[in-house]
Amino acid sequence: MCGKTPRSTLKPAVGEPACIWSTACCPMLPPRLSNGICSLNAGEDRLTLSVHMEIDAGGRIVHYEIFPSVIRVQTRLSYNIVRRILVDGDENLRRQYADLVDHLEEMARLCHILRERRMRRGAIDFDFPEIKVKLDEAGRPVELVKRVRSLAESIIEEFMLAANETVAEHLHRLGVPAVYRVHEEPDTEKMEKLNALLHNFGQRLTTVDDIHPIVLQQVLTRIAGRPEERIISTVMLRSLKQARYEAENLGHFGLAARYYTHFTSPIRRYPDLIVHRILRETFTTGELSAKRREKLAKMLPVVAQHSSERERAAAEAERETVDLKKVEYMARFVGDEFPAIISGVTAFGLFVELDNGVEGLVHVSSMDDDYYQFIEEQYALIGERSKRIYRLGDAVNVRVVRVNPADRTIDQARVAEPGRGEADKADNGNGRKGNKAKGKTGTKRQAKSGGKAKAVAKPKSRLK
Known part of the structure; x- marks a missing residue:
């Protein structure tokens, strides 16, 4: 944390993480802190906590120190500038930042070493x-940009x-109360369903009981670069539990880590701020008084639960804001056709994702060339007469039928594709032809209530 401020100043922000929306930013701390003395501006001294780590060639941390420090940023670089220097080899930028190029290249080598060590122990890397929404001066969406x-x-x-x-390991070894970021093993039932999906793509899990993350990592490695990679990765992520905060160290499944906490963002996450405070209290003696331990033991479980709840609420607010802007953006394309991938299959229709990351629903009632039966274990709709199959991950062409910014939904219809049977019949404008799905039933109202009919953002991993 940068500098010191009375804790009463921070009370209104307790447990409320910083939110960044398409149109605004809501900081956790007062702006005079988050945008002032805590902002890392070039050439200005800042008070902070530093973790000084000595790392060997295999990525093992052989020695570390955690201490209060004063830092001064030499140069502020954007991700774009660093990418152009290291990846693109931009000669102009390499000359402009000649005194930093060697340091950046050394950082890149260390990055690879650390990542390889994580992968060897079994970490899952989605x-x-x-998708970033670019807005004009009036707040209207003008472009959807995919950032990799x-x-x-x-x-x-x-x-x-x-x-x-x-x-996290330091706090655990000290034996002091703390807040940890935990991620538990997935449920066996979820892994069985994931395994059923994998079978459709010629893949399988070697085990579904007491699964180790390396088993999932191996699947991701095998499907890397293949057409089904996107779909399998999405379903796998949704099959895992959500990471949360706890006052007990339970390990982190997704990172394959025995100890993990959040320390690096104390101006936008309250648990990080708590961790900083606890660390500062231990610097003199390496311990906490019995009275302080007792107080923290009562307080931290409540803080952890509340922080987890507020994190989920903030993430949902961010998603809904992006969803709204995506729907507003797609309003100009009503009637246009797009290539898409089937991202979800239900009894009431197909969820499809366009290349620009927008999702919408092709309701089964608009698929009026046949009666389609939902085969859950195959993640597919199968035509009763034609035997035409629409599976999760299939490429399809769709037409935007309508958008509804009020409930953030996009309705779409199939477009006839060569080799897939007879063409769709003319649409009457509402995309509802009375087709009924065989098997499990569902309605668009149910889809909305479950959130799956919305134009949802691409999955964003909440494992870390």
Whole structure:
């Protein structure tokens, strides 16, 4: 944490993480802190806590120190600039930042070492592109931009993971009460369903009981670069439990880590702020008084639960804001056709995802060329007469029929595809032709209530 401030100043922010929406940012701390003395501006001194780690060639942390420090940022670099220097080899930027290039290249080498060590122990690494909505001055969406994680982002991520793990193990060994970031093993039932999906793509889990994360990592490695990678990764992520905060160290399944906490973002996450405070209290003697331990033991479980709840609420608010802007963006494309991938299959229709990350629903009632039966174990709709199959992961062409910003939904219809049978009949404008699904029943109202008919953002991993 940067500097000191009376704790009463921070009370209104307790447990409320910083939120970043398409149109605004709501900081956790007062702006004079988050945008002022806690902001890392070049050439200015900042008070903080530092984790100084000595790492060997195999990525093992052989020695570390955690201490109060004063830092001064030499140069502020954006992810884009670092990517252009390290990945693109931009000669102009390499000359402009010549005194930093060697340091950046050394950071890149260390990043690879740390990541390889994580992978060897079995960590699961989902790499979903992030969709950013560009707005004009009036707040209207003008473009959807797909951002893929580059080496620049990976460097920061690996360094933060190393710091978080080191601090978590340090607190655990001290035996002081603390807040941990935990991620428990998935339920066997969820793994069995995932395994059923994998069988449709010629893959399988070697076990579903007491599963180790390396088993899931191996599947992701085998499907990397294949058409089904996106779908399998999405279903796998949804099959895992959500990470949360706890006052007890339970380990982190997704990271294959015995100890993990959140330490690196005290201006936007309250648990990080708590961890900083506890660390500061231990610097003099390495211990806490019995009275302080008792107080923390009562307080931290409540803080952890509340922080987890508020984190989920903030994430949902961010998702809904992005969803709304996506729907507003797609309003200009009503009647247009797009290639898509089937991202979900239910008794009431197909959820499809466009190349720009927008999802919508092709309701079964608009599939009026046949009666379609939902085969749950195959993640498929199968035509009763034609035997035409629509499976999870299949490529289809769709037409945007209508958008509804009020409930953030996008309705779509299939477009006839070569080799897939007779063409769709003319749409009457409402996309509802009275077709009924055989098997499990469902309605669009049910889809809305479950949130699955919304134009949802691409899955964003909440494992870390």
